[in-house]
Structures are given as C-alpha cells and as structure tokens.
Amino acid sequence: MSIKPDLSSAVGHTPLLRLRHASELTGCEVLGKAEFLNPGGSIKDRTALGLILDAEQKGLLRPAGTIVEGTAGNTGIGMALIGASRGYRTVIFMPDTQSREKIDALRVAGAEVRLVPAVPFKDPKHYVHIARAYCESLNEQAPGSAWFGNQFDNTANRDWHETTTAVEIWEQTEGRIDGFVCSAGTGGTLAGVGRALKARKPVVTIALSDPTGSALANYINCGELVAEGGSISEGIGSSRITANFQDAPINMAWSIPDQESVPLLHQLLHEEGWCIGGSSGVNLAGAIRLAKALGPGHTIVTVLADAGTRYQAKLFNPPFLREKGIPVPEWLQQSFGG
Numbered sequence: 001m002s003i004k005p006d007l008s009s010a011v012g013h014t015p016l017l018r019l020r021h022a023s024e025l026t027g028c029e030v031l032g033k034a035e036f037l038n039p040g041g042s043i044k045d046r047t048a049l050g051l052i053l054d055a056e057q058k059g060l061l062r063p064a065g066t067i068v069e070g071t072a073g074n075t076g077i078g079m080a081l082i083g084a085s086r087g088y089r090t091v092i093f094m095p096d097t098q099s100r101e102k103i104d105a106l107r108v109a110g111a112e113v114r115l116v117p118a119v120p121f122k123d124p125k126h127y128v129h130i131a132r133a134y135c136e137s138l139n140e141q142a143p144g145s146a147w148f149g150n151q152f153d154n155t156a157n158r159d160w161h162e163t164t165t166a167v168e169i170w171e172q173t174e175g176r177i178d179g180f181v182c183s184a185g186t187g188g189t190l191a192g193v194g195r196a197l198k199a200r201k202p203v204v205t206i207a208l209s210d211p212t213g214s215a216l217a218n219y220i221n222c223g224e225l226v227a228e229g230g231s232i233s234e235g236i237g238s239s240r241i242t243a244n245f246q247d248a249p250i251n252m253a254w255s256i257p258d259q260e261s262v263p264l265l266h267q268l269l270h271e272e273g274w275c276i277g278g279s280s281g282v283n284l285a286g287a288i289r290l291a292k293a294l295g296p297g298h299t300i301v302t303v304l305a306d307a308g309t310r311y312q313a314k315l316f317n318p319p320f321l322r323e324k325g326i327p328v329p330e331w332l333q334q335s336f337g338g
C-alpha cells in the first residue's frame with residue numbers, strides 16, 4: 001500500500017512532462033515539471049511546506065499559532081491548506097491586482113485575506129511590510145502566537161527546493177539534464193534547483209526567464225536593477241534582489257514579453273491539453289530560448305508552476321487579451337462565440 005497520511009506528504013513528487021511542440025521545434029527534449037498538480041495547485045505549496053516545517057523545527061510556529069504572509073496568492077493558498085491540516089490559522093496580505101480566482105481560492109482554503117493597494121517595495125505600505133508589522137502586533141499582544149513566513153528573504157524557501165524539487169528533477173532525468181530555466185518571484189525555485197544541479201553537474205546551464213516589467217534579467221545581464229514595460233503574468237518578476245535570489249547560479253537571462261509567452265501557453269493548451277498559467281508561459285518561452293541557445297540534442301527542464309484556470313478571466317478572455325495587445329487565437333475567439 002502507498003498511502004499519504006496527510007496533505008503535507010502529498011506536496012511534491014510531481015510528474016515531469018515532455019512538451020511535444022517545444023521539443024520538436026528545437027530538436028531538444030523540453031520537459032516541464034507539473035507543479036500545478038500539487039494539492040494547492042502550485043509550486044508554492046513546496047515553499048509553504050518548507051517554510052512551515054523549518055519554523056516548527058525552530059519553535060517559531062507553535063501549536064495552534066497564526067501564520068502571517070505577504071503573497072501574490074499561491075504561497076498563501078499553500079500555507080492556508082497546510083495550515084488547516086496542521087492546526088494553524090492563516091492571515092494573508094496581498095496586492096489587490098492579483099486574480100479573482102486566487103483570492104477566491106484563499107478564502108475557500110480558510111485564510112483571512114486582506115487586500116492592500118499595490119505599491120513599490122520601498123513604500124512602507126507594501127504588502128510584505130504590512131504583513132510583517134501585523135505579525136509583530138500579534139506577538140506584542142500574545143508573545144509567540146504568530147509567525148511571519150517571509151518567503152522572499154527566508155532562505156528555508158530556497159533550501160527546500162534544493163533538497164526536494166532539484167532532487168526529483170535529477171532522478172527523473174537520471175542526471176541527463178543540460179539546462180534548467182524558470183522565472184523568479186522570490187527566487188527560491190531558481191536558486192534552490194540551480195544550486196543543487198550545479199553541485200551535481202557543473203556544466204548544467206541555469207537560465208532566468210524574466211517577464212518584461214521585472215528588473216532581474218537586466219540585473220543579470222548589465223548589473224542594473226532597471227525594468228521596462230509590464231506583464232499580465234502574476235507571482236513572478238521583481239524590482240529587488242531577495243535573499244533567496246541572491247545566490248542563484250545564473251548563466252543566462254532573458255526578458256520575455258507577453259506577446260511571446262501567452263501564444264505559447266495558448267498553443268500548449270490547444271495542441272497538447274496542458275492548461276498552464278502566465279508564469280509557466282514565460283518559463284516555456286525561456287525553455288525554447290535555452291534549447292535554441294544550446295542547440296539540438298539537449299535536455300532542458302522548466303517548471304509549470306500553476307494552472308491557467310487560476311487566471312481564466314485574463315489568459316482566456318479575448319477582450320482582455322486584445323486590450324493588452326496579445327494575439328487571440330482563432331479557436332479561443334470561436335469558443336467565446338465570435
């Protein structure tokens with residue numbers, strides 16, 4: 001018998017999928033780790049679990065305590081579900097620009113959701129600072145009652161990917177991996193997987209696929225934290241170097257526009273049936289660029305971080321796409337009666 005005793009033990013161990021179109025286009029094996037199959041629907045279940053286990057072990061998160069986090073949504077969904085299964089209450093602060101679907105999923109998962117206006121990180125009203133201050137106020141009232149996850153700068157995030165996600169990829173490819181590419185929100189996935197793969201096989205190329213509007217690709221390529229444009233993708237991109245991103249061993253970086261990534265995710269759904277979110281579209285575009293850079297015959301791995309259904313009203317909404325200057329495929333237009 002192979003039975004998972006609880007939700008935490010069902011996080012991870014996701015399948016590695018061959019992405020047919022990307023593989024045929026480039027002559028490489030382009031593989032996507034199906035992170036949308038995690039219990040909370042995203043790769044951030046891993047981050048949530050890694051941070052929670054670390055905090056429990058250090059005595060920072062006590063029985064029946066309150067988890068407080070600042071999140072674009074996915075980390076919060078993971079924390080709320082793992083919190084429910086382990087006896088914690090969860091309070092989530094997130095910018096009001098994130099998808100309706102993620103806010104609903106958080107509420108369904110039992111989290112107390114507090115939406116705040118989206119402002120730059122340097123503003124004290126940024127959701128991460130508000131979350132931290134709220135946690136401190138709970139601990140002033142009742143010492144030790146609350147714990148701030150701090151996913152961006154708590155390197156237990158990166159460490160968890162180093163010992164789980166990366167090991168799974170290594171074993172699933174039997175070490176025959178030539179390149180790994182993904183986008184960065186906290187940077188935990190890229191840094192954790194990148195470090196573990198480099199330690200096992202130094203010639204592996206690690207690449208960052210960054211959405212336009214984020215400063216990270218420019219930082220890697222020119223040392224400057226500057227950004228141009230914007231993106232409809234959520235949960236990725238950054239204007240600063242987080243503690244998790246800091247030690248990522250990155251060899252190549254690209255800034256990827258929505259006009260390149262969104263058509264790829266539409267095509268993946270229409271021709272291969274995988275419904276992935278905007279960050280995964282950026283990852284897929286990065287995987288194709290990396291495969292072209294390395295040349296035919298290589299094995300490239302990326303992550304499919306969450307599902308497109310989490311962004312239905314944006315990614316599969318013809319008027320919204322047109323407004324953003326993103327091509328609407330014929331089949332999608334017809335699905336909506338046009």
Ligand SMILES: Cc1ncc(COP(=O)(O)O)c(C=O)c1O
Pocket residue numbers: 042044072074075183184185186187188189190234235236277279280305306
């Ligand atoms: C949909 C989605 N993709 C990718 C990421 C990026 O992962 P990481 O925080 O490990 O950089 C996140 C969150 O950060 C996310 O919510």
Ligand SMILES: CC(=O)OC[C@H](N)C(=O)O
Pocket residue numbers: 044070071072073074075076184185186234235236237
């Ligand atoms: C904006 C950002 O990087 O968010 C981090 C993470 N994707 C989350 O779900 O919270």
